[in-house]
Amino acid sequence: MPELPDLVHVEAVLSREACGLPIADVRVGDPVVLRLMLPDLFPAVLKDKRIVEVKRCGQFLRFDLDGGLCLVVNAMLSGRYSLAETGARAGRDVILALVFSGGTELRYADETRMGKIYVARADQLDQIPGFATLGVDLLSNDFTLPHMRRLVANRRDQVRQFLLDKTALASIGNAYADEILFAARLHPKTFCHKLQPDEVDRLFAAIRETLNAAIREIQARNQPIEVKVRDFLKVRGRAGEPCPVCATTIRRVRVGRDDACFCPICQPTERKLFVDFRKVPGTAKKKPMG
Ligand SMILES: [Zn+2]
Structure with missing residues (x-):
């Protein structure tokens, strides 16, 4: 659903407002959307990390975190990103919420559950379906x-x-x-x-x-x-x-x-x-x- 022009905006806003903040807590919704490519405990592996860079790659949004960790999101038909104040009411379709220390959280919601969030190391990105083959x-x-x-x-x-x-x-x-x-x-x-x-x-x-x-x-x-x-x-x-x-x-x-x-x-x-x-x-x- 977010197309290239939408993602350019999302990338710019998140680069400005979500990068560099320590992740104090993580909430996880329906796990069917998640693809864990690491042996580490999830979501514990995300705690205290920071988003270093947000980058649009085709229809994907790639979040590079400390320590070579990556979140790669393919929002497909109905995935959407939002920034909210910590504790603000959240819908039941939130799949992942990164709660930053400082009072905001980044949410990814997906009503149809058709999208995917890949949790990977930077050297595993080639294994993400459709990522390495982008034109x-x-x-x-x-x-x-x-x-x-x-x-x-x-x-x-x-x-x-x-x-x-x-x-x-x-x-x-x-x-x-x-x-x-x-x-x-x-x-x-x-x-x-x-x-x-x-x-x-x-x-x-x-x-x-x-x-x-x-x-x-x-x-x-x-x-x-x-x-x-x-x-x-x-x-x-x-x-x-x-x-x-x-x-x-x-x-x-x-x-x-x-x-x-x-x-x-x-x-x-x-x-x-x-x-x-x-x-x-x-x-x-x-x-x-x-
Ligand atoms: Zn005409």
């Missing part, structure tokens, strides 16, 4: 147009599924996949190998511009980290509403396992997707197989 960080200097062209050249899937592939691009979720495709004026079901060179260029620019604009917006709002700021999105969650560009009704369509929101006028289906067999030599006379 290019979309905010890094490694994400360039030539890199994007190389990625697209090897794909046979639909462009929206490509955007969601964390081993290629780190990381885009459902909301920003829709926003990026709208900005690039591409139908979500367009196949990657049908993209024209100028469309790949447009997609690359749309990824950067959409994510950077969202980061600026979320940082400007400066809401508490548990608040999901999404009201500025143009098509995501707006099926049935008018397109902000052309006023056509925004539609919802199934792409793979997910629903996509798109404008059928601004993001037209590529007619080239359908082969006109009357124009393909030799196919007209063939009998259908099977």
